[in-house]
Amino acid sequence: MDAFRALKSRNFRLFFYGQSVSLIGTWMQKTAVCWLVYRLTNSAVLLGVVSFVSLIPSLLLSPYAGSYIDRHNRYRILMITQIISMLQAGVLALMILLRYYNIPGIIFLSLVQGVINAFDVTCRQSLMVEMVEKREDLPNAIALNSTMANFARIAGPALAGIILSTFGEDICFVSNFLSYVPVLISLWMMKIVLPPVLRSDQSIWAELKEGFHYIAGDKDLSSLLLMLSASSLFVIPFNTLMPVFAKDIFNGDAKTFSWFESAAGLGSIASAIYMAKLKPGKDLVKILVTASLIFSLSVLLLSLSGWLPLALVFMALSGVGMMAQTSSINTYIQTHAIPTMRARAISYYIMAFQGIIPVGSLLTGLLAHFIGPRLTVFVAGLAGAVATVVFVYYRKKLRIQHYEIQGDNRAGVAA
Template sequence: MDAFRALKSRNFRLFFYGQSISLIGTWMQKTAVCWLVYRLTNSAVLLGVVSFVSLIPSLFLSPYAGSYIDRHNRYRVLVITQVISMLQAGALAGMILLKYYNIPGIIFLSLVQGIINAFDVTCRQSLMVEMVEQREDLPNAIALNSTMSNFARIAGPALAGIILSAFGEDFCFLSNFLSYVPVLISLWMMKITLPVIVKSDRSIWVELREGFDYIAGDKDLSSLLLMLCASSLLVIPFNTLMPVFAKDIFNGDAKTFSWFESAAGLGSIASAIYMAKLKPNKDLIKILITASLIFSLSVLLLAFSGWLPLALLFMTLSGVGMMAQTASINTYIQTHAIPTMRARAISYYIMAFQGIIPVGSLLTGLLSHLIGPRLTVLIAGLAGAVATVVFVNYRKKISTTVYPVQDGAGITTPSLKLKG
């Protein structure tokens, strides 16, 4: 099928299957951590803190990670990050199995995972182009990778809800530890050929500055990253309050919380399948604007929902919008950044996405404590709508003159020329 054409590449197929299992374990653990922290503390602020420490390293380390990965063997870096992630998951599983419910310890291990992810996510994204045999299949591989991530977002919380109710948190944490075995096996089975890395005499800090100058000088890419920053700070962190919605607003339990996560994942996977079927010449900017409006309005309507099935419907629509928004930006950057800057460009995408979310999560938790969860989510939806309007007005300042550009993947696609 055309929607799965990137799976014809053996290396990407191995990566896809191994990561699918690992990411389900990751989402099971994420769901279990959120539920455990809120069950023990009843604190929306601490929920924000856990989300903050697990992602904040991406804000500070992603640009460095991009420069580091450009200078080293990406495959080897990926294997190392997966092994360390497995050890971190094992430490967390051991803590919970021993019934050592130490909130500072959970926060510390979440911080460790965040540091690992700053390198791991950037490395996985930048290695994608080497995993696919046909360069024109790269956008499809990116979309399938997003599909895989969002399928895990459905399956992980759904399984976590069942396991949390039947067996307890420790089984979720142990499952995540074991889920790293398939991904390590798949990585070791790969036969991947990487370009020869030329040893640079320049300082990595010089290359960091070059990456920043490249992004700052390209208003096409920088406008997308600024839009993603706004969404990551103001809208996406509404998810932090879903345990509060499940437990306090809808009087539910761990299974109810898993429904919220799975609903968002269901919308995301539907959106990812749509992105996977896109033709190479599809206008990603129009998709981004439409997705941003869907995302903002669904979050806005969620704030008013008093009936659980309706709230889950708006969660599903929020998943549709968020997935298409982030995937369109990711695809645009990967297919337009020049090869020598690809990892660094992706690192700024990771920083704008994963790095800004924890700041927003912390603010969301604090704001919810002050004005309540419903009003906080309402403000998030309004902020997303305003950010979209600002982005559209900014894009109007850019000339719509189209000219062909051969991007970093070797694909000829239309680009936009700035005025003047």
């Protein structure tokens, strides 16, 4: 089928299947950590802190990670990050099995995972172009990767909800530890041929500066990254408050919380399938604008919902919007960045996406403490709508400037 054409590439197929299992385990653990922290503390602020420390390394380390990965063997780095991730998951599982419910310990291990992810996610994204045999299949591979991630976002919380309410937190954490086994096997089975790594005479800091100037000098790339940064700061962190919505606003339990996560995942996977079926040449910026409006308005309406089924519908729509927004930006960057700058360009995408979210999560937790969760989520949706309008206005100005320059060039040639 055309929607699954990237799976014809053996390396990507192995990667896809291995990661599918691992990501389900990751979402099970993520759901269990959020629920455990809120169950033990009843603190929206601490929920924000846990999200903050797990993602803030992406903001601080992603540009460095991009430059580092450009200088080294990406496949080897990916193997190392997956092994370390498995060890981190094992320590966390052991803590929970021993009933050592130590919030600072959980926060510290979340920080360790965040540092690993700063390298791991950038490495995985930049390696994808080497996994597919045909370059024209790259957008499809990116969309399938997003589909996989969002299927895990449905299955992981759904399984976690059942396990949390039936067996307790232990099984969720142990399952995540074991889920790394298929990943390591699939990576070991790959036969990936990478181009030789060119050793640069420049220092890594000079390359960091070079990457920044490349992004800043490309108005198309920089405008998309600024839009993603605004969404990551103001809108995406609304999800931090879903345990509060589930437990306090809708008087639910862990299973109710898993419904919110699964609803968002269901919307995301529907959106990812749409992105996977896109024909080459589609206007990704137009898709981005539409998706951003759907995302912002659904979050705004979620804040006003008083009926659980309706709230879950808006949660699903938020997944549709967020998935299409982030996937369109990711695809645009991977297909438009020059090869020598691809890892660095992707690292700025990771920074704008995962790196800004923790700052937003912390602000969201603090704001909810002072003005309440409903009003905080309403503000998030409103801010997203405003950011989309500003982005459209800026892109329109860029287009006018482009036409004016073209007109001046033609006039000069005619003269």
